[in-house]
Amino acid sequence: MALREIIILPDKRLREISKPVAEVTPEIRKLADDMFESMYDAPGIGLAAIQIAEPVRLITMDIVRKEGNGKSDPRAFINPEIVGASAEMNVYEEGCLSIPEYYADVERPAVVRIRYTDLDGNVKEEDADGLFATCIQHEIDHLDGVLFVDHLSKLKRAMVVRKFEKAAKRGIKYV
Ligand code: K1U
Ligand code: ZN
Numbered sequence: 640m641a642l643r644e645i646i647i648l649p650d651k652r653l654r655e656i657s658k659p660v661a662e663v664t665p666e667i668r669k670l671a672d673d674m675f676e677s678m679y680d681a682p683g684i685g686l687a688a689i690q691i692a693e694p695v696r697l698i699t700m701d702i703v704r705k706e707g708n709g710k711s712d713p714r715a716f717i718n719p720e721i722v723g724a725s726a727e728m729n730v731y732e733e734g735c736l737s738i739p740e741y742y743a744d745v746e747r748p749a750v751v752r753i754r755y756t757d758l759d760g761n762v763k764e765e766d767a768d769g770l771f772a773t774c775i776q777h778e779i780d781h782l783d784g785v786l787f788v789d790h791l792s793k794l795k796r797a798m799v800v801r802k803f804e805k806a807a808k809r810g811i812k813y814v
Contacts, residue, residue, distance in 0.1 A: 640676045643691040647813055648738050648803040654784040657687070657694045660717045663760040667697065671715045671758060674699040683736045685774045687781030690737050698778040702770045716755040719779055722764070723752035731773040733787045739813040741799055745790045747776045 646652055660667055670693060678686040678699050688697040696718045703712040729749035734742045750768045753775055757763055767775050777787055788796045806813075 640672045642680055643673050643677045645677060645681060645686075645690050645736050646692050647807075648786070648788075649800060649807055650737075652689060652692055652694070653737055653781070653786060655689060655694045656784050657689050657696045657782040659696050660756070663717060663756065663758060667695075667717070668758055670695070670697060671699060674715075675701075675713055678736075679704070681736050684770075685778045686736065687778045689781055689784075696782050698775070698782070700771075700774055700778065702774055715758050716753070716775070716778075717757070719753055719755040719775065719782075721751045721776070721779060722754050724748035725750040729773065731770070733773065733777060735777070735787055737781075738786065738788060738799065738803065741788075741802075743787070743791055743795065745773075745777075745787050747773060747790075751776060 670688060674686050674688060674691060677691055684702050684704065685698065685700040688695045698716040698719060699713065700716070701711050701713045703710050725748050727749040728746050730744050730746045732742050733745045749772060750766055751772050752764065752766050754762065754764045780786070788799050
């Protein structure tokens, strides 16, 4: 396993559309291991491969760790797709490891049905609700070059992007 650097706004690679994984190879499993290590270290509850500059459709997640009760449920999603969404919406205050120290309310479908391949190569389908629904939608957005600030008003998004552009020019590093 290796700790990898998480890329930060305004890095243009965050806007790339990630490529599907053709086969679950040892390289993909190694990438997932690196992502788990980097996600736990950050710390975060989710990570898309593009956040460590790997433009492939792979996500890691552990929403159980958030409770801080010593339990964990590491999960990996390969080529995840949303195949259904509820009309009911939910608002959650989101954060992003690629936009450090900025949080904002985002409205998304409360329940989504997802299809994905697991690390054993099995195609699976399941319903996601609560934080799982929020997090999987946030991470799938990353695979399509979309950031949670894109769901905010133009003014709010412009303010955040400008702040991070200025910080990058001044060489300010978020650790
Ligand atoms: O994709 C990412 O940038 C990770 C992001 C996932 C996410 C959080 C909240 C709503 C939607 C998606 C994070 O993990 S931000 C950090 C965070 O939420 C957290 C960190 C430590 C403990 C608990 C939560
Ligand atoms: Zn994010």
